[in-house]
Amino acid sequence: MPARLFLSSGDLIADRRFDFARDLRLKGDLAAAADLLLQAIERAPGFASAWFTLADIRQQLGERDAAISAFRKAVVADPDDRHGARLRLMLLGAEKLSDMSPAYVRALFDQYAPKFETALVDDLDYRGPALLFKAVLSARGAVHKPAFFKRAIDLGCGTGLAAGAFAKEVDEFIGIDLSPRMIERARLTGFYAELEVTEMVQGLRGRRDASADLILAADAMVYVADLAPVLVEARRVLISGGLLAFTVETHGGEGVILGEGLRYAHAAGYVRRAIEGAGLVLSRLEDLSARNEDNAPVPGLVVVAAKP
Numbered sequence: 001m002p003a004r005l006f007l008s009s010g011d012l013i014a015d016r017r018f019d020f021a022r023d024l025r026l027k028g029d030l031a032a033a034a035d036l037l038l039q040a041i042e043r044a045p046g047f048a049s050a051w052f053t054l055a056d057i058r059q060q061l062g063e064r065d066a067a068i069s070a071f072r073k074a075v076v077a078d079p080d081d082r083h084g085a086r087l088r089l090m091l092l093g094a095e096k097l098s099d100m101s102p103a104y105v106r107a108l109f110d111q112y113a114p115k116f117e118t119a120l121v122d123d124l125d126y127r128g129p130a131l132l133f134k135a136v137l138s139a140r141g142a143v144h145k146p147a148f149f150k151r152a153i154d155l156g157c158g159t160g161l162a163a164g165a166f167a168k169e170v171d172e173f174i175g176i177d178l179s180p181r182m183i184e185r186a187r188l189t190g191f192y193a194e195l196e197v198t199e200m201v202q203g204l205r206g207r208r209d210a211s212a213d214l215i216l217a218a219d220a221m222v223y224v225a226d227l228a229p230v231l232v233e234a235r236r237v238l239i240s241g242g243l244l245a246f247t248v249e250t251h252g253g254e255g256v257i258l259g260e261g262l263r264y265a266h267a268a269g270y271v272r273r274a275i276e277g278a279g280l281v282l283s284r285l286e287d288l289s290a291r292n293e294d295n296a297p298v299p300g301l302v303v304v305a306a307k308p
């Protein structure tokens with residue numbers, strides 16, 4: 001994953017202390033790094049990066065309460081929460097599970113964009129688009145319809161890997177993504193008639209009723225806790241008989257959890273209920289993994305649903 005985000009405090013000395021603290025941390029001197037961060041914070045109390053890093057060190061030292069308090073200060077210092085401090089509070093059980101801040105997702109993928117494809121495809125053996133392609137073909141085959149689509153919307157399109165997999169089967173692709181840098185890369189592929197930098201539910205809300213016959217989300221719903229709003233909008237935007245196909249990471253329990261890798265995992269039962277609740281009809285729900293972690297497949301689901 002990308003290097004940690006740095007937001008300047010606006011105070012040169014505080015920023016320099018932060019740099020020294022980071023060096024000390026890299027050398028393994030966590031206590032000295034925490035001391036320096038406190039000195040930086042003393043000069044610049046609204047220094048979100050210092051609060052976030054201090055919290056991270058506190059957690060590493062096993063100081064849970066101090067970590068929680070520092071993560072909370074990081075949120076106060078940067079209410080948009082570009083560092084993802086709220087996610088860390090959720091993991092620590094100090095905050096209820098909720099959606100990620102869009103600013104965090106944007107900052108994460110803007111940093112990630114230049115090395116995204118190498119990291120995902122080569123290092124993590126990413127296969128989300130190929131799995132979606134197979135699932136959509138077989139869902140279409142089952143209802144004796146050709147797998148050809150006039151207009152497809154690619155939610156969380158990233159650099160365009162999913163559009164690449166479906167390029168020959170789709171007349172016109174629309175890509176939606178929170179990260180301008182990922183969108184820049186998607187533009188270079190030439191696969192998209194239109195690209196929009198926005199949150200996926202907002203992006204769908206701007207689309208007309210029954211204006212797409214395919215909606216894809218490859219490895220993007222793992223950044224969305226509550227699937228209901230996006231599924232409801234997808235249903236509205238799809239034509240009758242149109243398909244929604246997406247991947248999620250999953251787990252053996254109930255509902256939605258946040259994993260250590262700061263990605264949500266949706267239980268199969270939750271996905272079934274969410275599809276039904278949105279008025280879609282489940283066509284495929286397969287236990288298939290879209291990527292590896294530590295050389296092992298991450299449990300996942302490939303889902304295809306149709307608008308009746």
Ligand SMILES: C[S@@+](CC[C@H](N)C(=O)[O-])C[C@H]1O[C@@H](n2cnc3c(N)ncnc32)[C@H](O)[C@@H]1O
Nearest residue numbers: 109156157158161177178179199200218220223
């Ligand atoms: C792991 S990448 C996958 C990209 C692409 N679909 C693929 O298969 O390579 C996830 C993408 O989803 C985008 N994303 C995550 N949450 C989003 C949201 N709520 N709205 C729009 N885009 C989102 C991220 O910015 C990122 O580009």
